[in-house]
Amino acid sequence: MDKKLIHKFSSLFGFLLLGFSLFAIAHELRQYSYQDILNSFRSIPKIQLLSAIGLTGLGYLALSGYDLLALNYVNHRLSLPKIIFANFISNAFSNSIGLAFLTSSAIHYRFYSVWGVPTIAIAVVIAFVNLSFCLGLFALGGVMFLVAPLPIPPLLNLPWLSVRPLGFIFLILTVAYLLSSILIRKPLKFRDREFRFPSFRLAFFLILVSCVEWALAASVIYSLLPPTAALSYPTFLSIYLLGMGAGVISNVPGGLGVFETIVLFFLSPYIPGPAVFGSLLAYRCVYYFLPLFLATGLLGIYELKGRSRYKSKN
Numbered sequence: 001m002d003k004k005l006i007h008k009f010s011s012l013f014g015f016l017l018l019g020f021s022l023f024a025i026a027h028e029l030r031q032y033s034y035q036d037i038l039n040s041f042r043s044i045p046k047i048q049l050l051s052a053i054g055l056t057g058l059g060y061l062a063l064s065g066y067d068l069l070a071l072n073y074v075n076h077r078l079s080l081p082k083i084i085f086a087n088f089i090s091n092a093f094s095n096s097i098g099l100a101f102l103t104s105s106a107i108h109y110r111f112y113s114v115w116g117v118p119t120i121a122i123a124v125v126i127a128f129v130n131l132s133f134c135l136g137l138f139a140l141g142g143v144m145f146l147v148a149p150l151p152i153p154p155l156l157n158l159p160w161l162s163v164r165p166l167g168f169i170f171l172i173l174t175v176a177y178l179l180s181s182i183l184i185r186k187p188l189k190f191r192d193r194e195f196r197f198p199s200f201r202l203a204f205f206l207i208l209v210s211c212v213e214w215a216l217a218a219s220v221i222y223s224l225l226p227p228t229a230a231l232s233y234p235t236f237l238s239i240y241l242l243g244m245g246a247g248v249i250s251n252v253p254g255g256l257g258v259f260e261t262i263v264l265f266f267l268s269p270y271i272p273g274p275a276v277f278g279s280l281l282a283y284r285c286v287y288y289f290l291p292l293f294l295a296t297g298l299l300g301i302y303e304l305k306g307r308s309r310y311k312s313k314n
Contacts, residue, residue, distance in 0.1 A: 136210020
């Protein structure tokens with residue numbers, strides 16, 4: 001394919017993504033009045049908001065570890081600023097827009113293909129990122145569901161009284177993956193492609209990075225909640241992980257509203273409902289909307305600079 005055509009298509013995708021992100025921001029904010037958002041923020045001390053913003057930054061930085069380790073797996077090097085830049089924009093968009101696998105894949109391809117990463121290697125990186133995200137939930141969720149088991153809400157319609165059996169299942173899956181990285185040395189064939197397990201060391205660090213990211217994401221909400229000695233962070237972490245995983249294991253179509261419902265259900269004995277809702281709204285703004293605004297601006301600058309450089313060369 002002609003290089004000019006590739007560049008035009010790549011730039012068109014970037015600007016389409018930019019436009020779609022602006023639409024997503026407008027659509028999401030339409031659900032709330034500006035007064036609701038302002039009231040929610042005003043009720044939260046500034047020190048808590050600043051702490052949540054700092055933890056959000058650390059969480060998005062931790063997400064870059066997925067790509068860093070995945071690129072190491074495919075033996076391809078990129079500078080750390082490029083990895084952080086591409087990963088931040090990818091996660092800011094996929095977290096807010098939805099369709100995480102498609103959105104993340106498209107943005108990874110948009111940047112990594114321009115920076116010389118082979119298409120097959122990009123596909124492996126994307127698969128690694130998504131697998132690590134799930135394994136981190138299994139590993140951390142497995143431990144927390146055993147340490148701080150929660151009762152199963154009727155909403156999830158599961159055949160257990162508590163999440164403890166789910167914790168065992170999650171840990172079995174995690175251990176099985178780690179053992180496979182030690183015992184299975186030959187590549188596994190899937191259709192026309194081969195997949196080889198990473199080394200135990202790489203698999204362990206991928207799961208560790210994911211666990212850190214999940215813990216940081218949970219700490220953002222925890223830092224925004226009204227302080228109460230009755231609610232410990234381990235207990236809240238279990239609630240958060242159950243809420244995030246509930247959309248996958250519940251019978252609710254698309255998991256719509258499951259996270260908020262689970263959090264409100266479990267926090268009601270500790271914190272009044274309106275205060276929980278205000279913290280969740282602030283969390284959406286801090287962890288989703290703020291990064292999306294920043295990523296949209298960075299993407300716009302990147303696309304405009306790229307277009308300007310391309311015109312100057314031609």
